Structure formats: C-alpha cells, structure tokens
Amino acid sequence: MYSRGYDFVSGQDFTDLGKAVHKYKYYKNLTSQERDKILTFCVEHVKQAFQKNFGQALPFNFLVAVPPNRMDSNSLPPLIVKSLAGQSGGALIDASKLLTKKKEIPVLKNLDSTEKAKALEDAYFFNPNLPDQRRGILIVDDIFDSGATLRFVARAINGSYPDVPRYVLTLTALKGNYE
Numbered sequence: 251m252y253s254r255g256y257d258f259v260s261g262q263d264f265t266d267l268g269k270a271v272h273k274y275k276y277y278k279n280l281t282s283q284e285r286d287k288i289l290t291f292c293v294e295h296v297k298q299a300f301q302k303n304f305g306q307a308l309p310f311n312f313l314v315a316v317p318p319n320r321m322d323s324n325s326l327p328p329l330i331v332k333s334l335a336g337q338s339g340g341a342l343i344d345a346s347k348l349l350t351k352k353k354e355i356p357v358l359k360n361l362d363s364t365e366k367a368k369a370l371e372d373a374y375f376f377n378p379n380l381p382d383q384r385r386g387i388l389i390v391d392d393i394f395d396s397g398a399t400l401r402f403v404a405r406a407i408n409g410s411y412p413d414v415p416r417y418v419l420t421l422t423a424l425k426g427n428y429e
Contacts, residue, residue, distance in 0.1 A: 267295050268422035271392050275324050285324070292326055292421060293333045299419070308341070310386030310417050314376075315346040316403055319355045326421065327390045345387070348377040349403065363396060370402040378410035386415040394420035 273280070274288045300308060313335055315327035328346055335344040352375050358366050380387075389403055404416050 265422065267292065271326060271421045274326055275392060278324075280324075289326065289329050289333065293330055293337075295421075296330060296334065296419065308385075309415065310388040311341065312343050312345040312380060312384060312387045314349050314387055314389050314403075314407070315344075316389065316391040316399060317346075317349065317351050319357060326392045330421075331390050343381075345380060348379055349406065350375050350377070358399065359395060363398065366396060366398040370398055374403050374406035376406040376410045380411065380414075384411070384414050386417055387411070388417045388419055390419045392421050394423040 270288045270291050274285060274292075280288075313331040315325075315331040317328070318325035331344050331346050335342045351373055353373055355373050356369055358369065361369065387407055389400060389407070391400055391403075394400070400418055400420070404418075407414075407416055
C-alpha cells in the first residue's frame with residue numbers, strides 16, 4: 251500500500267505516512283496549507299486503519315493524544331484526535347485535556363532506555379473525569395521509537411481506569427529494537 255523512501259542522513263526507511271509525519275514534525279517552514287494537507291492525509295490513513303481493523307464497531311469511544319514533549323514542536327496527535335472526534339458525529343470523544351504533563355520532558359530520541367524511563371517517570375497524570383459510558387481509550391502518538399512514552403501514558407491512564415481497555419495508535423515507527 252505504501253511506497254517507501256530512504257533518508258540517507260538518518261539511515262531511516264520511510265513509508266509515505268512516515269515521511270508526512272517527519273515533515274510535519276521537523277520542517278519548521280511549512281505553510282498552513284502544507285500542514286493542513288499533511289493532517290488530512292494522516293487522518294484519512296487513520297480512518298482506513300480503523301475500517302480495516304475494526305469495521306464499524308470501534309472498541310473505544312475516547313481518544314487521547316500524547317502531548318508534545320516540547321511546546322514549540324509541531325504535534326499531529328492532538329490535531330488528529332480533534333479531527334476524528336469532530337468527524338465522528340459524537341461517537342468518538344476527545345479526552346486529551348484529561349492527560350496532562352506534570353513536568354517538562356527532554357527530547358527522548360537520543361536517550362537510552364534507562365534515561366528515557368527516568369525522564370518519563372511520573373511525567374503524566376490522567377484526570378479521572380470520563381463519563382460512565384466508556385468502552386475503551388485510544389492513545390494516539392505520532393512516532394513509535396522504543397515505546398517508553400506510550401508505556402508511561404498508559405500507566406497514568408491505568409491509575410485512573412484500570413478496567414478500561416486501552417488501545418494504541420502510532421502513525422509511524424522507527425526501525426529498531428523495541429522494549
């Protein structure tokens with residue numbers, strides 16, 4: 251389904267979706283029209299993945315975007331969650347505001363697993379304020395590297411809702427060994 255590209259500087263092999271995520275996140279000089287086009291492209295891919303994997307019966311009704319590590323970063327997950335919730339006719343609820351960062355988190359991509367765990371320990375809080383009609387929570391992140399961020403976000407949600415199923419959606423993953 252995807253054509254692949256290769257970045258000779260980083261040595262990463264990218265799908266079209268991976269290229270779009272990388273461009274949105276790291277290219278600071280994109281116009282708003284270019285950003286909107288990438289957002290639409292990503293949202294359409296997510297909707298196709300939902301259809302392929304779940305059909306019409308989504309096992310979750312709450313969406314939570316992983317907040318960006320830096321305030322100046324260009325972050326797709328909150329925009330994707332907002333778009334999906336807005337297009338769902340009320341079937342999906344954006345619960346991203348319930349997930350907050352309790353501390354600043356450094357850039358994680360160059361840290362080893364021990365340093366990542368230390369940086370992410372007690373970094374997130376999930377406010378236990380979801381309505382009772384909860385089937386599941388979908389956690390949305392842009393790039394899966396080691397899984398450390400998602401692990402700590404899931405722990406924060408588990409602290410408030412241990413019995414609510416959690417699902418994860420990442421737009422792209424880096425090659426490597428995952429924990």
